[in-house]
Amino acid sequence: MAAEAPRESSRSRYCPLCEAVYESGDTCPVDGATLVIEAQADPLLGSVIGDAYQIESFIGSGGMGRVYRGTQLSLDRPVAIKVMRLERSADPAMVRRFLREVRLSSRLDHPNIVRVIDGGNTREGRCYLIMELLEGVTLGDYVPEGGLRWEEVRELFGQLCSGVQAFHRAGLVHRDLKPNNVLLVDDGDGGRRVKIFDFGLARDLDPDTTGLTAEGEFLGTPGYVAPEQMSSGEVTLQTDVYALGAVLYFMLTKRSAFPGKTGPAVVMNQLAGNSAELRIGAQGVPRGLDAVMARALELDIEDRFDSVEALIEALIGVDQDMPRRERSGLGPWLDTGKIAATRGGASKQRAPLSRRAVLMGLGGLGAAIGMGVGVAIQLRSKPIRLGMSGALSGPAGGVGRGVAEGLEVRFAQANEAGELGRGRPIELEVLDDGYESERARANVERFAKDKLAVVGCVGTRTTAASLELVNAAGLPMIGSHSGARHLRHDPPDRYVFNYRAGYGREAQALVQHFRRREKIPPTGFAVLAQDDSYGESGLDGIRRALAADGFHDFDAIQVARYPSNTMDVHAALEAVSARSQVQVVLLVAAYRAAAQFVADLSRLDDAPRCAGISPIAGKLFVDELRALGGNPEGMLITQVVPHPESSANGVLRYREALAAHRPGATPSFVSLEGYIVGDMVVEALRRSGRSDDREALVEALESFDAVDFGFGARLSFSASDHQGSERVWATRIDAAGRLLDFELS
Structure with missing residues (x-):
C-alpha cells in the first residue's frame, strides 16, 4: 500500500512580506499577504556549505531564507546558518540584498550584536550567512500581557538604544526595528542581554549609496516602519527613532502604538498620524512619558527627536521627576543596578529564556555600546x-x-x-x-x-x-x-x-641622604627589619646604596629582625644597643612594632637616631609612639606620595x-x-x-x-x-x- 502523502495543512507557511512563520492559515493576519507553503523535503540537511559548515537541523524560516543549526568543522563550533531560498537566489536584486547584509554585518562587532562569522555564496548559487548560535527569546514573546514594569523597560530599552546608536555611528540605519528583531539572552549574571538582529533592510546613510528596494516595493513592518520610509523611501537617523518609540510603547503595553486589525489598516493609521492612546497609567511609569513617545512617533520627521541621544535625554528628564519612593535600588534611578530576570512582575507568564528563537538567524547584525548619554539609560547594566x-x-x-x-x-x-x-x-x-x-x-x-x-x-x-x-x-x-x-x-x-x-628605592634614598649630608659611615647604620620579604626588600635597597659607595662588607652592619605581625622587638633592641658605633637605625618595620622599638630605644643613654620608610605610616606611627611615651621629633620618614596637605x-x-x-x-x-x-x-x-x-x-x-x-x-x-x-x-x-x-x- 502506498504511503499517504502528507497533508498540506501539516506543513508550515511563511509570510513573504513580514517573514512570520505560521503552522496553518492562508493569509498573514498582520499584513494580509498570501502565505507561502514550505517545501516538505529539505535537501540541505546533512550537507556542507562553503566547504566549512555542516548543516544539521532546521531552526526556522522567513521570506528571505531558512535558518539551520550547524557546526563549523574546523573548530567544532556550533553555529547558526542562514541560507537564502533557492527561488530568491534566482533574483539578482535579492542576491545583492543578501550579500549586502553580509557586508554590512562585518562593520559591527559587539556583545549586543548577533555576531556574524562568515558569509558568501556557493558555486551552485546559494547565498549563506554564518552567525553565532544563541539560545534566547524574542522581545515580542518576552513581554507579558499588560506590558513590563518600568524598571525592566528602562534596562532593556537602554541596551536597545545603545545598540542603535552604535549602528548610526557606523553610518547605517536599521529600518526594521521591532520586538521580533530583538533577542534576549542570558547574560550569565542573572539578567538579560539585548541582541539586535535581522539587518536585512539596513541601509547606508551615504547619499551616494544605491538603494536596493524596487520601485513600489514595501519593505518594513506595519506599526514600526516610519511614514517617510513607506511614502518616499527616505531614511535618516529619525527613521529608527520612530521605530524605537513604537517598540517602547509595545514594551509597556504589549500592544501596537497604532490601531488596526490588519497590516494595511495599521499603515493607514500611521500615515494619517492616528496613534493609539499613549497615556500609560501603570504604577511606577513617570509622568511625561506619553509626551516623549508621542514626539518619537511624530508623522513629520521635522517634529521628531533628531537622534537617539535626544530621545534618551528626554527619557532621563522625565524619569528624574519620579518621586524617590518609586525609585528602585540604592538611589537615583540611573544607579538602580541590573534588573534581574525575575523583575517586572514574577506572576506574569513569560516565554522561557531557554526557548530557541526561530528568528535567531533571520539577520546577523547588532550594534556597539553607546557612549556618553547613550549608555546612561542602561541603568548599571553591569557594575x-x-x-x-x-x-x-x-x-x-x-x-x-x-x-x-x-x-x-x-x-x-x-x-x-x-x-x-x-x-x-x-x-x-x-x-x-x-x-x-x-x-x-x-x-x-x-x-x-x-x-x-x-x-x-x-x-x-x-x-x-x-x-x-x-x-x-x-x-x-x-x-x-x-x-x-x-x-x-x-x-x-x-x-x-x-x-x-x-621599599628598596626608599631605603636607598635614606642611606644616600645620611651618607652624603651627614657623612655617616657604613658601619654607623643598623637596621630593624621585619622577618619576611618586606624586611628583605628594604635590606636589599640598603645593600645596593652602600655597594654604590664601594662598601661590600654587609655582615659588618647590624641587622636586627623581629617576627612579622607582632610587636616583639625586645631581642632586636638588645642587638642594636650592643653596637656602640651605631648612629642611625633604619626602620623596615610595621608602624606599631617600629613605635615600640623607638620608644624602648629612646630610654637608653646616647640612643642613636631612627629613620623609617613609608610602611611605618607617618601619623599612625607618631600617635602610637607618643602613646607609648616616646618622642618622634627629628625623625625622617620617606613617603611614596606628596604631602597630603x-x-x-x-x-x-x-x-x-x-x-x-x-x-x-x-x-x-x-x-x-x-x-x-x-x-x-x-x-x-x-x-x-x-x-x-x-x-x-x-x-x-x-x-x-x-x-x-x-x-x-x-x-x-x-x-x-x-x-x-x-x-x-x-x-x-x-x-x-x-x-x-x-x-x-
Missing part, C-alpha cells in the same frame, strides 16, 4: 566589581583602613560624577585579612570568581601568598600597598601593576573628595596613596570601556604614557614595565608631632 584584601585589624590595621578609605572616596567621586557613564558604577568590596597569609589568599580566591580586579591590597607577605593565584586566574592586581620585590619582577607579571616606589592639583582633588565623602576624616599619606591608586583604576576603566573584561583592563593600563594625575609623578606602563612611579618624598617630624616636608640629599 564594575573590584575587591581589596588588607589588614583592617591587628598591628597593621590602621594602614588597611587608610588605603580602603582613599579608594572608597575616589570611587564614590567617580560614581557621583558619572565619570565612567551613569551605567557603570564602581563597587568595592573590602575584606579583612589581619595581615595573615592564608586569610589573604582565601579573600583573593573569592575575588577571582566575580571581581574584575583586586586593588590596593595591603602587605608584603599577604600579597606574596596571593600572587600565584592572581597570575593563574588572570586577575589584575593593581596598586598594592607594598614595595616588595615579588611584585616587581623583570619582566613584570602580566597581571601585576604597581603605583608606589619599591600640599597644594598640588591632585592633592586638592583628594582633600575635596575626602571632605565630601568622609566628613571629619583627616588627610593622611596612606589614604592619599589609596586615592592615587583609585585614580589609576578609574582612568584604566575609562580607557577600556568594559565592566567585565580583565584583558581589556590590562591593555588599558599598558597604554598609560606619562599620565599626569597632578601628584608630581607621571605614570607610564608598557608590556615590559608595570612600575608606575619611582618617586620618593621625605618628611621630618617636628616637636608637635607633625610631619613636615623635607628635602633629601
